Amino acid sequence: MHDDLITEIKHASGGLRSQVHTESERKEKLFASHDKEAEAELGESRDRVFGAMDGVMEEMMRIYAGVKLDLGQKEEQEEIKTRTAHTAAMQELSKRSLKQQVHRACAHERARRIREAAELARRPDPGRDMLRELVARVQEEMLIKKFHGRKVAFREPEQSPYSEEENEQDRMLRHIRLSARRKSCAVAF
Numbered sequence: 262m263h264d265d266l267i268t269e270i271k272h273a274s275g276g277l278r279s280q281v282h283t284e285s286e287r288k289e290k291l292f293a294s295h296d297k298e299a300e301a302e303l304g305e306s307r308d309r310v311f312g313a314m315d316g317v318m319e320e321m322m323r324i325y326a327g328v329k330l331d332l333g334q335k336e337e338q339e340e341i342k343t344r345t346a347h348t349a350a351m352q353e354l355s356k357r358s359l360k361q362q363v364h365r366a367c368a369h370e371r372a373r374r375i376r377e378a379a380e381l382a383r384r385p386d387p388g389r390d391m392l393r394e395l396v397a398r399v400q401e402e403m404l405i406k407k408f409h410g411r412k413v414a415f416r417e418p419e420q421s422p423y424s425e426e427e428n429e430q431d432r433m434l435r436h437i438r439l440s441a442r443r444k445s446c447a448v449a450f
Contacts, residue, residue, distance in 0.1 A: 405412055427435070 401412065
């Protein structure tokens with residue numbers, strides 16, 4: 262509006278302008294006003310674009326933070342799994358080691374007991390011998406009482422008077438017969 266007023270004053274003051282010159286001025290003014298509008302529009306669109314870019318940037322930062330958090334959680338879960346697996350493996354190894362130690366200790370204890378028992382068996386023990394004889398005598402008495410018998414003194418078999426007259430085969434047969442017999446110390450009535 263200000264420009265139109267200046268133009269009218271110049272025309273009224275008698276300035277001669279050519280039609281071309283005025284037309285070019287008009288176009289320049291139009292372009293200038295258009296440039297101002299375009300700049301204003303460009304500024305608005307820049308603001309919109311930068312606002313959208315800021316929104317996109319904020320969204321990307323939020324997504325990045327979420328991804329980073331997910332990766333951190335996954336790494337933490339993997340670390341927990343690794344620790345759990347390591348702990349379980351170490352427990353299994355310690356169990357195996359303890360089992361082996363227990364088996365070794367048991368084997369040493371068994372060997373020690375066997376050695377002690379063998380030493381006791383080799384060493385004469387009068388108390389044990391007396392106990393054995395007592396148990397044998399009690400068993401004999403129980404058998405005699407149970408079957409209403411009497412004790413017979415055990416004698417070594419006498420040499421047969423025919424031993425000089427026996428040949429090798431007779432001696433072998435007699436020996437087989439006598440060895441097949443069961444020795445008895447009780448006779449029933």
